[in-house]
Amino acid sequence: MRAETFESRVRQALHAGRRWHPAEIAFWCLAFAAFLLFPSQLLLLNEIAILALFALSLDLILGYAGIVSLGHAAFLGTGAYAAGLFAKHVGGDPLAGLAAGMAAAGLLGLVTSPLVLRGTDLTRLMITLGVALILYELANSLGWLTGGADGLQGVVMGPVLGLFDFDIFGRTAYLYSLCVLFTLFLVARRVVHSPFGLSLRAIRDNPLRASASGVPNARRLAAAYTIAATYAGAAGALLAQTTQFVSLDVLDFHRSADLMLVLIIGGAGYLYGGLIGAIAFKLLQDAIATFTPQYWMFWIGLFLVLFVLGGREIIHGGVKAVAGRLAGIGRGAAR
Amino acid sequence: MSAALRTFDLVKSFGGITATDHVDFTLAKGARHALIGPNGAGKTTFVNQLTGVLKPSSGRIELMGEEITTLPRAARVKRGLARTFQINQLFATMTPLEMIALVTAERLGRGSHPFRALDRDAELVDQTAEILNRFRLDDIMDRRIATLPYGKQRQIEIAAAFAARPSVLLLDEPAAGVPEAERRELMRTVAELPDDVSVLLIEHDMDLVFRFATRITVLVNGRVLAEGTPEEMARDPAVRAAYLGEDAHV
Numbered sequence: 001m002r003a004e005t006f007e008s009r010v011r012q013a014l015h016a017g018r019r020w021h022p023a024e025i026a027f028w029c030l031a032f033a034a035f036l037l038f039p040s041q042l043l044l045l046n047e048i049a050i051l052a053l054f055a056l057s058l059d060l061i062l063g064y065a066g067i068v069s070l071g072h073a074a075f076l077g078t079g080a081y082a083a084g085l086f087a088k089h090v091g092g093d094p095l096a097g098l099a100a101g102m103a104a105a106g107l108l109g110l111v112t113s114p115l116v117l118r119g120t121d122l123t124r125l126m127i128t129l130g131v132a133l134i135l136y137e138l139a140n141s142l143g144w145l146t147g148g149a150d151g152l153q154g155v156v157m158g159p160v161l162g163l164f165d166f167d168i169f170g171r172t173a174y175l176y177s178l179c180v181l182f183t184l185f186l187v188a189r190r191v192v193h194s195p196f197g198l199s200l201r202a203i204r205d206n207p208l209r210a211s212a213s214g215v216p217n218a219r220r221l222a223a224a225y226t227i228a229a230t231y232a233g234a235a236g237a238l239l240a241q242t243t244q245f246v247s248l249d250v251l252d253f254h255r256s257a258d259l260m261l262v263l264i265i266g267g268a269g270y271l272y273g274g275l276i277g278a279i280a281f282k283l284l285q286d287a288i289a290t291f292t293p294q295y296w297m298f299w300i301g302l303f304l305v306l307f308v309l310g311g312r313e314i315i316h317g318g319v320k321a322v323a324g325r326l327a328g329i330g331r332g333a334a335r
Numbered sequence: 336m337s338a339a340l341r342t343f344d345l346v347k348s349f350g351g352i353t354a355t356d357h358v359d360f361t362l363a364k365g366a367r368h369a370l371i372g373p374n375g376a377g378k379t380t381f382v383n384q385l386t387g388v389l390k391p392s393s394g395r396i397e398l399m400g401e402e403i404t405t406l407p408r409a410a411r412v413k414r415g416l417a418r419t420f421q422i423n424q425l426f427a428t429m430t431p432l433e434m435i436a437l438v439t440a441e442r443l444g445r446g447s448h449p450f451r452a453l454d455r456d457a458e459l460v461d462q463t464a465e466i467l468n469r470f471r472l473d474d475i476m477d478r479r480i481a482t483l484p485y486g487k488q489r490q491i492e493i494a495a496a497f498a499a500r501p502s503v504l505l506l507d508e509p510a511a512g513v514p515e516a517e518r519r520e521l522m523r524t525v526a527e528l529p530d531d532v533s534v535l536l537i538e539h540d541m542d543l544v545f546r547f548a549t550r551i552t553v554l555v556n557g558r559v560l561a562e563g564t565p566e567e568m569a570r571d572p573a574v575r576a577a578y579l580g581e582d583a584h585v
Binding site for chain 1: 407408409426433438453454456459461467
């Protein structure tokens with residue numbers, strides 16, 4: 001009898017980790033409501049959703065598996081070019097193109113994963129950076145395929161699900177990107193709360209103990225890296241499809257560096273960090289760019305320094321306080 | 336004779352230093368065996384070869400009659416060889432519940448499932464609960480491991496190793512650094528390990544060794560100096576000179 005009640009306590013405690021927090025529900029309601037609330041900002045919102053998906057990808061390896069990367073643009077770019085080329089040469093169906101972008105980036109992730117399995121953070125930074133540089137130059141020199149420095153022209157997209165045409169206001173684009181982000185977020189949420197996700201946290205916390213607990217570290221890290229690459233590829237595909245253009249910029253170093261910033265702003269290891277960071281980063285970029293377009297990097301640099309020196313606790317404390325209040329309201333409503 | 340774990344002529348050298356010097360060692364099934372020796376005797380080097388952290392320079396290691404000399408660490412765990420660490424190696428951001436669930440999930444072969452929810456797996460829940468109960472971790476299962484007292488953390492070390500359901504369990508100085516008040520609880524945990532698990536205890540604490548072990552191996556300068564029952568070892572003049580006598584003066 002006693003044992004039975006304890007087992008149900010264990011079950012509940014394990015369930016608690018993946019239970020939906022009211023703040024999460026509020027977050028996604030707001031994200032979809034933004035479509036109606038800010039009809040003139042849908043292009044910006046679309047960019048935010050894509051950056052959020054890209055940052056979610058980095059969070060999967062950095063926040064959960066402890067793999068640092070300064071070359072995540074390699075997967076964004078691969079996804080973008082694959083989706084762009086798919087639209088140009090095979091067909092304009094967005095979901096098929098999305099699948100092609102994800103598959104191409106995932107394959108690249110799988111192939112390059114042995115490079116990041118061993119070594120220190122520093123070697124990982126250098127290797128990921130190197131892979132991204134190589135891809136940039138490849139895309140630059142394979143002009144016949146990628147359009148080189150002129151970018152990939154002639155990407156024409158069909159309607160999403162054969163129903164919704166892309167428009168110049170970004171209506172279809174935002175909803176399409178947001179739906180893809182939400183779907184992939186749900187998958188990621190499921191993955192991090194699975195035995196597989198638990199084993200990634202184990203490797204991040206203590207690789208020695210993880211292997212002594214029967215976790216095959218190398219195989220798990222390779223799988224996580226491949227999944228993250230697939231996610232970044234999806235972000236790249238969305239970028240190519242919603243702008244109907246792919247330029248070398250998708251493989252540029254600043255993409256990877258910005259992404260690190262986004263995740264530092266939002267915080268790694270709880271899935272929402274990339275999303276919140278993407279919102280903060282893009283809004284900040286947008287706000288600064290409107291009053292001083294040339295000096296945007298100056299202000300973001302200053303912000304970064306102040307943020308890391310002390311602002312982080314303040315912002316994260318604020319987010320926690322809001323989440324706590326929402327939880328209180330949620331409990332009140334439940335009663 | 337049935338051996339749970341055996342080494343044959345095991346050698347490990349680092350440059351000119353031989354840390355493990357032609358060691359033939361047998362851990363009998365169901366044994367309560369202690370490996371003792373002064374600091375620098377090569378105990379940890381020996382254990383690290385058994386568990387696959389270090390590769391032996393030469394020699395063989397067998398677990399339950401099967402050779403495991405070159406198997407990777409995780410594969411040895413799957414075959415029934417688990418260990419604890421002299422210095423806590425825990426998952427600091429996890430709770431005891433999560434850590435035990437992780438080890439149990441790996442043992443049940445669930446570790447590569449990316450979509451299964453932990454709480455929906457009845458076998459996983461039952462066996463995790465069983466371990467938490469057995470090691471008296473039920474009341475603290477929800478707290479972060481890093482915030483728990485040191486004695487409790489040592490207890491989790493043993494629980495996590497035991498959760499792999501090993502046939503051979505290596506305890507590397509389980510009582511090291513544990514304050515007196517929490518020591519009794521820890522000794523009880525070690526004493527309560529079931530008989531079908533063969534235990535090799537690597538320990539400095541003679542009190543714990545003589546209370547727990549039915550057989551003792553003394554390692555000095557990487558070599559087996561003597562082996563026998565605790566009484567024999569306590570009487571052996573070479574052992575007294577090399578280790579016990581020296582320890583008594585400390």
